[in-house]
Amino acid sequence: MTHDKPNIIYRHFFSYLSILSAAFFTFLSLYNYNNEFILQSSLVDFSFKFSPFSILFVIFISLISIFISIFSVKYGEKYDKRPSLFIYAFFFILSMVILVISNDMLTFLIFWELMSIFSFLLVIYEGNEEARKAGFLYFLMTHIGTVLITASFIMLYLKTSSFSFDYYKGAAGIIILAAAITGFSIKAGIMPFHTWLPYAHPVAPANISAAMSGIMVNMAIYGILKFLFVFSSGSGSFLGIILLIIGALSGLFGIMYAMAQKDIKKLLAFSTIENMGIIFMGIGLSYWALVENFKSLEYLAMLAVLLHIVSHGLSKSSLFMGSGLIDKYTHTRNMEKLGGLSKKMGQLSVLFLIGVMSISAMPPLSGFLSEWYLYISLISSVFTGNLYMVYFSIIAIALLSLTGAAAGATFTKLFGITFLGRPRTENAEIAVEPHIIERIGIALPVLLCIFIGIYPYKIIASLNAVIFYLTGGTVSPYPLSAVHIINARPFSLYLPALVIIAFAAILSIVIFYLKIYSSNKKRIFETWACGLDEKNLKAQYSGGGFSSSIMKVFSSFYSSVSEINFEKDVKKYFRSKSVYTEEINDIFEKYIYIPIEKLYLKVSEIFNKMVNSENINISLGYLFLSLITCFILYIFIIK
Amino acid sequence: MNYNAEHLALGCIQFFIIVLLAPFFAGFIHKLKQRARGQKGINILQFYINFNKLLKKEVVLSKDATLISSLAPYIVFVSYLLILLMLPAFYRYSLLGVSSDVILIAYSLALATFFMTLYAMDQGSAFGGLGASREWFLTVLSEPSLIFIFISLAIYTKQGRITDIFYFIQNGAENAFLSGAHSSSVSIAIPFLLFISLFIVSISENARIPIDNPETHLELTMFHEANILEASGKHLGIYEYGSYLKLTIFLTIMSLILFPYMAVNIYQVPLALTTYFIKMIILCGLIAGVEIVNPKMRVFRAPNVLSVSFILSLIAMILSIRGF
Numbered sequence: 001m002t003h004d005k006p007n008i009i010y011r012h013f014f015s016y017l018s019i020l021s022a023a024f025f026t027f028l029s030l031y032n033y034n035n036e037f038i039l040q041s042s043l044v045d046f047s048f049k050f051s052p053f054s055i056l057f058v059i060f061i062s063l064i065s066i067f068i069s070i071f072s073v074k075y076g077e078k079y080d081k082r083p084s085l086f087i088y089a090f091f092f093i094l095s096m097v098i099l100v101i102s103n104d105m106l107t108f109l110i111f112w113e114l115m116s117i118f119s120f121l122l123v124i125y126e127g128n129e130e131a132r133k134a135g136f137l138y139f140l141m142t143h144i145g146t147v148l149i150t151a152s153f154i155m156l157y158l159k160t161s162s163f164s165f166d167y168y169k170g171a172a173g174i175i176i177l178a179a180a181i182t183g184f185s186i187k188a189g190i191m192p193f194h195t196w197l198p199y200a201h202p203v204a205p206a207n208i209s210a211a212m213s214g215i216m217v218n219m220a221i222y223g224i225l226k227f228l229f230v231f232s233s234g235s236g237s238f239l240g241i242i243l244l245i246i247g248a249l250s251g252l253f254g255i256m257y258a259m260a261q262k263d264i265k266k267l268l269a270f271s272t273i274e275n276m277g278i279i280f281m282g283i284g285l286s287y288w289a290l291v292e293n294f295k296s297l298e299y300l301a302m303l304a305v306l307l308h309i310v311s312h313g314l315s316k317s318s319l320f321m322g323s324g325l326i327d328k329y330t331h332t333r334n335m336e337k338l339g340g341l342s343k344k345m346g347q348l349s350v351l352f353l354i355g356v357m358s359i360s361a362m363p364p365l366s367g368f369l370s371e372w373y374l375y376i377s378l379i380s381s382v383f384t385g386n387l388y389m390v391y392f393s394i395i396a397i398a399l400l401s402l403t404g405a406a407a408g409a410t411f412t413k414l415f416g417i418t419f420l421g422r423p424r425t426e427n428a429e430i431a432v433e434p435h436i437i438e439r440i441g442i443a444l445p446v447l448l449c450i451f452i453g454i455y456p457y458k459i460i461a462s463l464n465a466v467i468f469y470l471t472g473g474t475v476s477p478y479p480l481s482a483v484h485i486i487n488a489r490p491f492s493l494y495l496p497a498l499v500i501i502a503f504a505a506i507l508s509i510v511i512f513y514l515k516i517y518s519s520n521k522k523r524i525f526e527t528w529a530c531g532l533d534e535k536n537l538k539a540q541y542s543g544g545g546f547s548s549s550i551m552k553v554f555s556s557f558y559s560s561v562s563e564i565n566f567e568k569d570v571k572k573y574f575r576s577k578s579v580y581t582e583e584i585n586d587i588f589e590k591y592i593y594i595p596i597e598k599l600y601l602k603v604s605e606i607f608n609k610m611v612n613s614e615n616i617n618i619s620l621g622y623l624f625l626s627l628i629t630c631f632i633l634y635i636f637i638i639k
Numbered sequence: 640m641n642y643n644a645e646h647l648a649l650g651c652i653q654f655f656i657i658v659l660l661a662p663f664f665a666g667f668i669h670k671l672k673q674r675a676r677g678q679k680g681i682n683i684l685q686f687y688i689n690f691n692k693l694l695k696k697e698v699v700l701s702k703d704a705t706l707i708s709s710l711a712p713y714i715v716f717v718s719y720l721l722i723l724l725m726l727p728a729f730y731r732y733s734l735l736g737v738s739s740d741v742i743l744i745a746y747s748l749a750l751a752t753f754f755m756t757l758y759a760m761d762q763g764s765a766f767g768g769l770g771a772s773r774e775w776f777l778t779v780l781s782e783p784s785l786i787f788i789f790i791s792l793a794i795y796t797k798q799g800r801i802t803d804i805f806y807f808i809q810n811g812a813e814n815a816f817l818s819g820a821h822s823s824s825v826s827i828a829i830p831f832l833l834f835i836s837l838f839i840v841s842i843s844e845n846a847r848i849p850i851d852n853p854e855t856h857l858e859l860t861m862f863h864e865a866n867i868l869e870a871s872g873k874h875l876g877i878y879e880y881g882s883y884l885k886l887t888i889f890l891t892i893m894s895l896i897l898f899p900y901m902a903v904n905i906y907q908v909p910l911a912l913t914t915y916f917i918k919m920i921i922l923c924g925l926i927a928g929v930e931i932v933n934p935k936m937r938v939f940r941a942p943n944v945l946s947v948s949f950i951l952s953l954i955a956m957i958l959s960i961r962g963f
Binding site: 339340342343349350357360361362363368371372375376379382383390394397398401404405406408409415416417420421422491492493494495498499503506507510511514517518519521522523524526527528529530539541542545546547548552553 | 694695696697698699700701702703705706707713714716717720721724734735737738740741742743746747749750752753756757759760761762763764765767768769771772773775776778779780782783786787790793794797798799800858868869872873876877938939942949953956957960
């Protein structure tokens, strides 16, 4: 007993420390509105600035990390044996908070790197083969991203000869923007660069997955917004269109792969890719409008982006925490082994349902609000009459509507297979209601989702400060008509409060009416199964079966291998055992990453044979050659 | 829009009339089909009688049912009622017309589908899972068309609210008719294309032949019915009523796309109501006709039909952006 005690202290100490420091940074940022200060050290000066944009992110990170820390106070008990988790998690969150308030390139890069390293340490925390593989891929990809970001910062430095962000305003041209966006989209998990995300997010402990999917990917969005709307010289409208289309494709691919998963956390990780895609669509639209000078469209799309960041962060972190609890209490993340959890975990299932509804954009929750704004901005972009934009926004509308419907199917599958029906295996039967602190940790973001969805006027009013900082305009928060398109006329109107009041009113009338005018007798009986007495609980509809018909229609998205193995039995239709395996491979991985990997190995092998000789003279020769190359570079390029 | 007492009163009356008429339209289609097949056919008010009967019966809940089973029927039903609150049928100012955004309507339909499929999966019945899977299969294919239809209308009329959209079409048509000149703001092709597209979507969304058969309870062919197989008593009653409402919603939108006539004041209401009723009867006949002449198709042929609908709405959208 005494042996365990210090470990418990680690968990409690660092969870409370995270909460306290998150609260501290929130108040610090609110108190120092628009202030800046510099920490001087002998080596580098760290400069910080509390712009409205940074404050939004500080509050966003702090809020979600407070929820996650509350959750970890209890959830983390299974990691007490190796308390390094809590230390890393604390520094991970701290580095993100400092990242968004940093005001010079060195501070930004240092904390960006710290964030990457701590998240890498958290990914490999479990230490098994899967985690190490995922960790390596993550480390590699994230550093390719960092290289690109650093390169774009160096180009900015060469252009302005300053480290401070204050001098970068309007300095970034197309090349700098392209490099930075590519670098950041690796971190955001946008489609061609997403391969690390579905490996790295699920293997980390659930509270870390929640922080990575809910917060960390948004740091990339922070960087992109900073580059596109603060540093950009305002050229290259095609960049906006590229972002729009890449985002739309990423959304569709993300949700199509999410649908194919049976691991709950992997499904959620793919859904993160989808949501990042939706955010990218908004960014692309907004940037295009900035360059082409369609002011009201720019503000509107920016509002969609910011709202989606907030609503995705809240609902995704709550869902990841929920999946962690499922894992903790049933010892499996495979939804085909679960089922019937809502009888055992009643309150968790309600919270999870609301999170699922918010992320699949069901009205009236916050996910719908942001998607509604995105739809309205896409329609408005058609009204601009710009030929390219009309063309691409129609494609984007088509892809977005398909994504929305597929998200509904995916999350029906997630909730239906996991929480409804009957327990498929022993794992699901042993589940019990999670501890109250864990439920509170999930309930808080879920409640915020409901609040933002029903009463968004306050948050839109606050987001307006950020929209003003980034774009120089605001969107009227009330009424939500706010949608002044090109001819400055209200285009459409969505009044969440009115709609929800109407919904509640009719619901109560219907229930009241039926209570009076109908029979209230109830009988509990077996589920009808054609009169058969089905004992096999696995004979329920499976998750794979649920999505197979949709996957069959969209089969060109996947490269799947399925196989049925059965013992060579005499009885043809009454086999004692048959095994069905299905493997869904990522087509990007199969057709891009694996060939590149093979090519790289081949080239390096050839190089290895050429260069690495046992003869010392040749090695010395190479040394001499590289020295000369450096001299030439110095003389011709830098001089 | 500023609402006064007249607007609210007429909006209420409109809402109640459509809600009360919904089982009649469904019954009328059923009757037509049966007569065409040479059967005697049900009482045209049979669905009212069924609803009343179902309310009197007890609810049998599965022992594996959770909160979802008792909640979902109401949410599905109320989602459709909410859409009917927004939808103008024969009076321009529907009760919730101020917030009748087209995207909201499309997503409210998705909300109903979401809860109905969760209900289906709640009791652990294999039929439920099958029904939920098929329902989403169709929804994934038809939802893009539906949103495209709505957005084409929004782009064509430059309005985002469904009440404004149809008022705009109505005004344009009236002006073109009265002045005799071909008004540039009116297009015949766009509503026509959207009508055909929406017709296909309605058939798929409302579980009609050739995609699905609303009368069947054969395990292999059920779509919609498999979802509500476990429902009984008043739950089944409001599910059935909900499906009549959904049919009415789609038929009403179709009637408004092709021939919008909405009253703007109390004096026009009787004429508008009569026109609405006649239009709906014709559309019911159309649906019944399609159901009679077509056999049910294989599940995996549904994507072909729905992609035709998508292409038609895409053409309509391309036509509607010509003006900018």
